Structure formats: C-alpha cells, structure tokens
Amino acid sequence: AQSVSQHNHHVILSEAASLELGCNYSYGGTVNLFWYVQYPGQHLQLLLKYFSGDPLVKGIKGFEAEFIKSKFSFNLRKPSVQWSDTAEYFCAVKGGSNYQLIWGAGTKLIIKP
Amino acid sequence: NAGVMQNPRHLVRRRGQEARLRCSPMKGHSHVYWYRQLPEEGLKFMVYLQKENIIDESGMPKERFSAEFPKEGPSILRIQQVVRGDSAAYFCASSLGGSNQPQHFGDGTRLSIL
Numbered sequence A: 001a002q003s004v005s006q007h008n009h010h011v012i013l014s015e016a017a018s019l020e021l022g023c024n025y026s027y028g029g030t031v032n033l034f035w036y037v038q039y040p041g042q043h044l045q046l047l048l049k050y051f052s053g054d055p056l057v058k059g060i061k062g063f064e065a066e067f068i069k070s071k072f073s074f075n076l077r078k079p080s081v082q083w084s085d086t087a088e089y090f091c092a093v094k095g096g097s098n099y100q101l102i103w104g105a106g107t108k109l110i111i112k113p
Numbered sequence B: 001n002a003g004v005m006q007n008p009r010h011l012v013r014r015r016g017q018e019a020r021l022r023c024s025p026m027k028g029h030s031h032v033y034w035y036r037q038l039p040e041e042g043l044k045f046m047v048y049l050q051k052e053n054i055i056d057e058s059g060m061p062k063e064r065f066s067a068e069f070p071k072e073g074p075s076i077l078r079i080q081q082v083v084r085g086d087s088a089a090y091f092c093a094s095s096l097g098g099s100n101q102p103q104h105f106g107d108g109t110r111l112s113i114l
Helices: none
Strands: A003-006 A009-016 A019-021 A023-026 A031-036 A042-052 A056-058 A064-068 A074-077 A087-095 A107-112 B006-009 B010-013 B020-023 B031-037 B043-050 B053-056 B065-068 B075-079 B088-095 B109-114
Touching: A003 A056, A003 A087, A009 A019, A019 A042, A019 A107, A023 A031, A023 A087, A031 A064, A042 A056, A042 A064, A064 A087, B006 B088, B010 B020, B020 B088, B020 B109, B031 B075, B043 B065, B075 B088
Parallel strands: A009 A107, B010 B109
Antiparallel strands: A003 A023, A019 A074, A023 A074, A031 A042, A031 A087, A056 A064, A064 A074, A087 A107, B006 B020, B020 B075, B031 B043, B031 B088, B043 B053, B065 B075, B088 B109
16 A cells, blocks of 8 residues: 655754755555645645656755655755744655545644744 | 635534535636545545546545535535544645646645534
8 A cells, every 4th residue: 555654743943954854655656746835824835746757856945855766755855944944744645647645644844043 | 816715714513413614626626635634644535526526435434424526616525423533624625637737735624523
C-alpha cells in the first residue's frame, strides 16, 4: 500500500536558518509528488509539485524540493527561512494515473524571530 | 473569491444529530474530492466525485457517511447520527480534470461532536 512518511512532526528554527523537511514515500510505480503548506487559520496551498522532468523543483516563496527516485524521497528545502514561514507543511503523493492523494502526517514549522 | 469554498468553517453537533458539509469547487472545476484529517494525522482520502457521479468512495466509512455532487449546487458530505469519533477537519478539493491536474483545497470544516 502507498504511504508517506514525514520525518519530523515539529521543527523549530531561528530566522535565516536553512530548512530541510524530509519526505519519504512507498510506491512502486510512477509518482506525482506535492508539498502543501497550511498557514495558521488558512487553507492548504500548493507549494510545489513534481510530475516529470527536472527532479529539482522550484516552488513559491523560495522553496524547492528534490525528487530522488532511488531514495523514494522528496525533501523540501529553503536556504533561509523567515518568521512568516511558520506553518504546517504536508507532503503528498499520487501514484501515476491515480487521483487519490496520499498524505504525510505533516510537519509543524515554527520560526523564532 | 474564486477558490474552493467550504461552509460552514466550524460545525458543532451533538451525538446522534446529522452534519452537512458543503463544498463549492473552483469555477470550471468538475472534479471534487473529500478528505478527513484527524488530530495529529495527515489527510485521508474519503471520496472522489464528478458531477452527478461518485467515482470512488473507497475511503468512506460504510455506514452513516454519504456524499453527492449534484448537477446544480455544491457537493455535500453528509454524516448521519454523528459520534464523537467523527470530530475532525473535513477538507474539500477540486480539480480541473483527473489525475494530472493539481487539487486545490478549501479552508476546511472543523466538525466538533459534543
């Protein structure tokens, strides 16, 4: 069965620190990969997605993610975080022609000003 | 606001009552998905609908839960005879097409059962 694992449930960083949030998935076939962000009191927003092509994907607000097929990973990165990045981040996977998004449990990111 | 609209944002029900959650997809979107998020967990797929059709309800509990997406009007997720364990955030997403289109999410409805 497909599953998504996010390594950390809570991450606390200071402003300007570098960020890497881990995401590993289990699925044997072609996958589409997503990172969503949920700011406090707001709806889920798509940060970035990978369907095919360049495994290094650039998203909004300076975020990027790298798809490493051999490691079944799609880690989210940002070189220098800001206080406004405080939010919950979700990794999600969709198998090939499937439509169901399989979600990780989320990582709550708190940025100290 | 051209995004996915869910209402109400918060819904409180007593055990045994019915809960109705509404979702209006983004303009032009004909595919709707419902997900449930229990505390400290990720979202779990419930049901996928297109206009007047349930495509996949494999994530729906077998009893008390139903969903529809009529030709006119919003998609409705209905929970009959609610129990404490139904307390969760229910998210609706819509997409333009099927598997290759990203899903856009609403704000969610937080259901609390007293």
